[in-house]
Amino acid sequence: MLNVSGETVCRLVELAQAFQSQEAIVLPDDGSNPIDQPGDAPMPATGAGEPSQAEFRTIIADLEPDQQTEVVALMWLGRGDFQEDDWDGALRLARDEWSPETADYLLGHPLLAEYLVEGLAVFGVSCDL
Template identity: 50%
Template sequence: MLEIDVNKVGFIIAKAREFETKEVGMGEDSGVAHTEEDIQDEEFQENLIAHGDEDSDDSTYEELKSWIEAFNDEDQCQVVALTWIGRGDFTADDWDEALRIATEEHNDRTAEYLLGMPLLPDYLEEGLSLFNLTYDE
């Protein structure tokens, strides 16, 4: 069963949403105009995801990355397993299997792996929901 403090997961969800908002905030809100051609260009999208807009502050990303890196290995593996369950790779009944695989595949790039998922906060919320858990917002 999930042992990580759900409020730690809630913090990841909140910060990941904040980071998504900064990255996706193209056009009027961000003050940066991108053309349709830019948005359809795969290299442009990869660069935007990797670095965000030049005018945007990536401190949220760095804060969240540092925070996840500070988790012990067990908590990192639980977040990965919960993400996989929320994404539908496993069911809540498969928790032990998801956690076992997350533990086997654990490495020092867990934060980057998680933050590279565009729907990370949605996956985590869904994962918590499947366990009937909520967090303080």
């Protein structure tokens, strides 16, 4: 049984999708070919996805630490780090690893939305996206 609501996790999924889809690639505008110049790789646009990222961070900050650890454990479950029968182990590890930077940790995973959807599915919860 989850203490964090499926509705909350689904909102986090929506925001993660929005944040990740808004990340744009900026190519150098100096007439050069970035492929020919190592270290001159395209960079994400500054400010892309900021509103959705800010809302994501606010939702995570408003959750109790136990709820935050459930979101992390759901991500791990969806990523395949844990199986359904080891949910308690995932929660234990998430509690042991908890920090106030939970939002940063979660946002650092490019497939976060997919992992959360997969984790929720284990509990029979789906997001209508």
